[in-house]
Amino acid sequence: MTQRPEVDVALLLRLEHAVAEILAAPHSDGLALAAIGQALGWQAGALWQVHDDDRLRCSAAWAAPGFDGGPFEAATRGLALSRGEGLPGAVWRSREPAWVREFGREASFPRARAAAQAGLEAAFCFPLLSAGDAVEGIVEFFTGRLDDPPAELLSTARSLGRRIGGALERARAAEAVGRSEARLRAVLDSALDCVVIADADGMVLEFNPAACRTFGYARDEAIGRELAELIIPPQLRDAHRKGLQRYLHTHRPHVLDQRVETTGMRSDGTQFPVELTITRVLGDGAPVFSGYLRDLSAQHAAAEELRATRRRTMEAAAVERQRLERDLHDGAQQRLVGLGLTLARARTALPDEPARASAILDDSIAALEEAAIELRNLARGIHPSSLTRYGLDAALADLGRRAPVELRIAPWQQRRFPAAVEAAAYFVISEALTNVARYAGVDVAEVSLAVEDGVLVIAIADAGNGGADAGLGTGLRGLADRVAMLDGSLEVHSPAGQGTVVRARIPV
Known part of the structure; x- marks a missing residue:
């Protein structure tokens, strides 16, 4: 047992x-x-x-x-x-x-x-x-x-x-x-937009890294402080506080779950435009609000630059029209008027003085040829005919023969591009060569062209004085505007004494 x-x-x-x-x-x-x-x-x-x-x-x-x-x-x-x-x-x-x-x-x-x-x-x-x-x-x-x-x-x-x-x-x-909180923390930490969570009293409960970078506060500095004092400009604080109290009493939202553009304030007091969306976090107890903010400074700057580019383009077009009018009036138009007067004298002298009339006609023919050459040169400055007929490579060959400096073009796979792209590329190179002749102090410029991922990349380099600034001269700024109209970009690298490289990127 x-x-x-x-x-x-x-x-x-x-x-x-x-x-x-x-x-x-x-x-x-x-x-x-x-x-x-x-x-x-x-x-x-x-x-x-x-x-x-x-x-x-x-x-x-x-x-x-x-x-x-x-x-x-x-x-x-x-x-x-x-x-x-x-x-x-x-x-x-x-x-x-x-x-x-x-x-x-x-x-x-x-x-x-x-x-x-x-x-x-x-x-x-x-x-x-x-x-x-x-x-x-x-x-x-x-x-x-x-x-x-x-x-x-x-x-x-x-x-x-x-x-x-x-x-x-x-x-x-x-x-x-713990896993849920870790996931939430990972989401907040990796979010590109600012996330600010506040309670019903407007006190900050959470301040993610994007908010820290944007507003200039450490997370520990922000948590526990009133949201209005932290990131809202003084002129908007009363409206913010009244809006919060109105919602808590009436539960009728005015800006919840909507994207609105307003003004934020950094820790140093500077104000900047932000896009704001406020949502109420669902849950029991007192209301908790989550704000999602995005700094719009870059977008506003880009929009302003676009407006400035358009203004400069319109101004440049007006100046160009005035130049064409002046060139036509002072040049070809005067030659043609003079040619008309000469022909009138030839008609008067023709019956009685054949020899004199013949000489006048010879002079008229010469004047007509000069006027034609002047008009052709003027037209070439507006848009070279070789560019339209044969493409960029032929136009650059003509440009090289007339350029004030020696033009060396690196071998490249030649092809036709849309007319606007070819025109922009031609004038970028033409203006850059003019700048080399005026400011670089050298008589040689090197040009390379290549298509990379659907973008025509043009580089004009010289070994001259350097020190060029795209933000100062109207020529380079005008080229930047011309390229920007085609969604392209223009970069100038010009250390003093080390030459200059102008690089344009134009989508094709």
């Missing part, structure tokens, strides 16, 4: 509280198994938990000092049990503690042979239940004795299982909250 072992109930109660405390800490499953197993004199134990595939798997194992449980532990860790399968599966289904004698002889248990080889004769298993009776885990222990369990052990196991299950439930909930 086997004897019922004496069990210290006070020890079990103390163990119950100790294990609950241990399990409340992370990664304490093994410690809990050791605490229970050593207190009761068992030799091996395991903790089973339900995984996403709705099967039990061993999440922690324990063996008493001196017990060679390696093969049995390996068999335990390699199992995945369904509901009702093996001892842990049976307890999962019944939700009640269970004691099995002669465990190694139970053929229906998957680890029966491994248990027998390890000398384990009896097993005790109990569920870890949450407050809602959900199974948080299954704990089992093994011993080589064949004693029957005392009644106190079964009742204590039920209580212990609920306490440990509650601790596991709380730890799992805390871990889920």
Whole structure:
């Protein structure tokens, strides 16, 4: 006859509280198994938990000092049990503690042979239940004795299982909250827009890194301060505070969930345009508001530069029209008027003085040729005919013959481009050559052309004086405007004494 072992109930109660405390800490499953197993004199134990595939798997194992449980532990860790399968599966289904004698002889248990080889004769298993009776885990222990369990052990196991299950439930909930907070922090930290969260009193609860960079505050400086004093200009603070109070009293939104453009204020007091969207964070308790802000300074600067470019383009067009009018009036027009008067004299002299009339006609023909040449030169300055007929390469060859400096063009894959692109490229090179002749102090310029990812890249380089500034001269600024009209860009690299490189990029 086997004897019922004496069990210290006070020890079990103390163990119950100790294990609950241990399990409340992370990664304490093994410690809990050791605490229970050593207190009761068992030799091996395991903790089973339900995984996403709705099967039990061993999440922690324990063996008493001196017990060679390696093969049995390996068999335990390699199992995945369904509901009702093996001892842990049976307890999962019944939700009640269970004691099995002669465990190694139970053929229906998957680890029966491994248990027998390890000398384990009896097993005790109990569920870890949450407050809602959900199974948080299954704990089992093994011993080589064949004693029957005392009644106190079964009742204590039920209580212990609920306490440990509650601790596991709380730890799992805390871990889920921690993961959620970590995801939220990662989203806030990686957001390109400013995110500012404030409570119903207008006090800042959160200030993400983008807001720190934009407004010039450290996160610790911003949190806890009133939003109105922090980032809202003085002239808008009263309206902000009144709007917040109006919403809290009426719950009628005026600017919530809308994109509005307003003015923000940095830590140094400078004001700048921002796009603002305010939403109410859903949840119980007092209202919490989240503000999403985007600095519009760059967009406003780009818009202003576009307006300035258009103004300069219109002014340049007006100046060019005046130049053409003056050139036509002072040049070709005067020659043609004079030609008309000469022909009139020839008509008068023709009947009586044929020789004189012939000489006058010869002079008229010469004047007509000069007027034609002058008109042709004028037209070439407006738009060279070779550019229209044969393309950029032919026009650059003509330009090289007339240029005030030697033009060296690097070999490139010649092709036709849209007329506007070819015209912009031609005049960029032409104006750059004029600048080389005027300011560089050298008589050679090198030009390269290439198409890169759908963009025509033009570079005009000289080894002259350098020091050119695209923001000062009207010539380079005019070229920049011409290229910008085609969504291109113009860069000038001109260190003093190290030459100049003008690089234009024009989408083709």
